[in-house]
Amino acid sequence: MLEIAVKGSKKYWVWIIFLLIVIGIGKLAYLDQFFNGLMITGMSRDVSWGFYIANFTFLVGVAAGGVMVVIPYYLHDYEKFHRITILGEFLAVASLVMCLLFIIVDLGQPVRMLNVLLYPSPKSMLFYDMLVLNGYLFLNIVIGWKVLEAERNQVEPPAWTKPLIYLSIPFAIGIHTVTAYLYCGLPGRGFWLTAILAPRFLASAFAAGPAFLIILCYIIRKFTKFDPGWEAMQTLSKIVCYAIIANLFFFLCEVFVVYYSNIPGHKTHLQYLLFGYHGYNALVPWMWSGFIMMGVGAVMLVIPRLRSNYVLLPVACAMIFIGAWIDKGLGMISGGFVPSPLHHVTEYAPTGQEIIITLGVYAAGFLVLTILYKLATTVKEEVNG
Amino acid sequence: MEQSRRRFLKVAGIAAIGLGAAPAINFAASDSHGPGAAAKVKNEAALHAERWGMVIDIKKIDDTLARKISMACHLHHNVPDFTHEVDTQLYPKTRPVNHKQEIKWIWKEKFHYAFPDKEDEFLNEKFHHLPFMVLCNHCKNAPCVQACPTQATFSREDGIVMMDYHRCIGCRFCMAACPYGSRSFNFRDPRPFIDETHPDFPTRSKGVVEKCNFCAERLAKGEQPHCVEASEGAIVVGDLEDPESDVRKLLKEHYTIRRKQSLGTEPSVYYIV
Structure with a gap:
């Protein structure tokens, strides 16, 4: 099946070479x-x-978000998602590749x-x-590949993939729960020490993942002959809507507990993230723009007329995706460290080189995503055409 | 039939030779190489405790003594000093330092930083100026030990929280877990910033975390920790589980506090205030 990836249009190759160049630059910076x-x-x-761990955390969410197409299709037989299930699984694979790369570049x-593994x-x-x-990476590679191969050969996927698919659902919840547990089990970090952290991580994941999937559907519609289906995209947008509202609600619960209990x-x-602390306020404009973007995006998706507008839908999705990235990628990690356990305030901003390495990792993820989506869309074109 | 019996005898014969030869070969091998096992010798002078603890009498420490204590620890443990002028001939390509990435094992903090949960606007004026020496608390329930994914940070039986610098992968989970900011990460090679390398203790490489080790290497030789030696009696270490020990006597006589007691980490460092 991989042979499909080496037969592409000029645009495809320009994009691949662009990604390879970004990976190369990132690699030099990493060396x-x-x-x-x-x-x-x-x-x-x-x-x-x-920045590395923050992006890692965010991308674990995007990977877990893929389960939002798997559950309706495999558990509720929601046929409309038949065409996009593979897209959700392959998005999870690419996100997990980035997650693992971010962990590696973060290690001393x-x-x-x-x-x-040794200890x-x-x-x-x-x-x-x-x-x-x-485990989740392995499951998604096996499932995605086998199901796509079966579709190409116009046969039923092997029976043993079914239990793996069902297993992948708790794994999706698991990856983001355990990632939240990394933070919320630490006694000295008041910002993370909250039981709402894992649910909040999941809610923002189930918004950011499908929101990105909708944007990818637009791109696929533009560049391939495969149509993921407008109705599927509309259902996805409702999932994004509920999830982002849950995320904002959980956040407001946290705000209430923190400010009403008033425990320093x-x-x-x-306080540092939203209003600044002792004159340090580098993240304040970021945080507010993040929450405004998520809020406006949520309102746009709640209103049916706006949600079903072909031009506005990707705008709302992009706002939610970027807002969730700021919330989780910028605020969630820095916020836990500022102020320090001794209440010193040391602010953090990534350096240029750190950003270049980060972009390199993202480019590697997009390379994996491009190749996998190329396979998926070509197979779908073959079968439907 | 004949064939298989002959084959059986052949195989059995070879097996018998093998069985007989093995001990002989082993004997010859061990004989030619001498005793292979390393001898484990215990230093009779070594100091022991069921659970090591420390009592710091803050009233006895001023800024000069605080500096002396930090210096004694940092110099002997080859802790890099980022203000040290780098020998450009030995380390020609050393880049400028970021002081926020410094490394420290024991240092002074103001009261409201050492004890942020005891901040008080009407606090006795003198407390604002006293140097509170802070270091690893060698917690009984150490969050860093729990967090470490490779057991590079571990609790010894005598309560000392130790690190294996060669196993640490530099994930810094322990730094996020420590509620006392006691851990430092080698963001860069520390060696250009060590004035004089002390051979008694290893230098570290870039990419690993480090912290106070309660001078375990000195206790093993029957010596007191560097900070205790330099402190002119202000710092005392001893066995917390032994009612007759020096630290227990001090705890009996004085009112003492520990950092962030409410977290349940059970720090082993006490402060007389």
Whole structure:
């Protein structure tokens, strides 16, 4: 089936070469980091996780979001999703590839990475995160590939894929739950120490993942002859709508608890993000734009006339996607570290080199996504054409 | 029939030779190489405790002494000093430092940073100026030990929270887990910033986390930790589980506090205020 990926139009190859160039530049920037250490990042003693881990967390969400097409199709026999299920699964694969790359570029000693397997530590949440992330990646590759191959040969997928598909559903919930547990089980970090963290992670994931999928559907419609189906996209937009409202609701619950209880160890972080703390306010404009984007996006999706508008739908989806990225990618990680456990305020901003490495990882993910989507759409074109 | 019996005898014969030869070969091998097992010798002078603890008498420490204590620890443990002027001949391509990425094991903090949950606008004036020495608390329930995915950070039986710098993968989960900011990460190679390398303790490489180790290497030789030696009696270590120990006597005589007690980490460092 892979032979499909090497037969493409000029536009396809220009895009692939562009991605390869970005990967190359990112790799050069990473080599410098590899030899000189994480000193090239904006991270510090007080803010010891930064852009890499933030993007990792966000992308775990995008990967988990793929399950929002799997559940309706496989559990509720919602036929309209038949065409896009594979897109959700392959989006999960590409996101997980980026997640694992982000973990690797964040390690101080990446060559010792396998110590996690050599000395398995069942008390560490990172151990379980490794298990569920790799498990979910494996499941999606096998399922996506087998189902697509069966479609190409116009036969039923092998029976053994069914239990794997059902297994992938708890895994999807699992990857983002365990990722939230990385943060919310730490006693000294008031910002993360909340049981709403995992539900909030899932809600924003189920908004960001399908929102991105809708945008991808537009791109597929433009560049291929395969039509994912307008009705499927409309259903997806309703899922995005409910999920983003749940995310905002959970956030407001957190705001209430933090401000009404008025406990400093919990309040200072939110204060820093939303209003600034002791004159430090680098993230304030970001956070407000993030929440405004999510809020406006939610309103646009609630109103049927706007939701079903072909031009406005991708705008709403992009706003929700970017808003969720700011919320999770920028605020969630920095917010936990500022102020520090000693209440010192050290602000964090990624360096240029850190951003270049990040873009390199994203380009690698998009390369995987492009190739997988090329396979999927070509097979669908063959079958339908 | 004849054929299979002969084959059986052949195989059995070869097996018998093998069985007989194995010990002989082993004997010859061990003989030619001498005793292979390394001898494990215990230092009789080593200091032991069921659970190590520390008591810091804040009233006895001023800024000069605080600096002396930090210096004694950092110099002997090869902790890099980012203000140190780099020898450009030895390390020609050293890039400028980011002081926010510094490394420290024991340092002074103001009261409201060391004890942020005890902030009080009517606090006794003198507390605002006292240098509170902070370091790893060697918690009984250490969140860093729980977080570490490779057991590079581990609790010893005597309560000391130790690190294996060669196993650490540099994921920094322990730094997020520590409620006391006691851990530092080697964002870069520390060696250009070490004035004089002390051979008693290893230098670290880039990409690993480090922190106070309660001078485990000195206790093993029967010596007191560097900070205790430098502190002119302000810092005392001993066995928390032994009612007759120096630390327990101090705890009996004085009112002491620990950092962020409400988190349940059970710090082993006490402050007399």
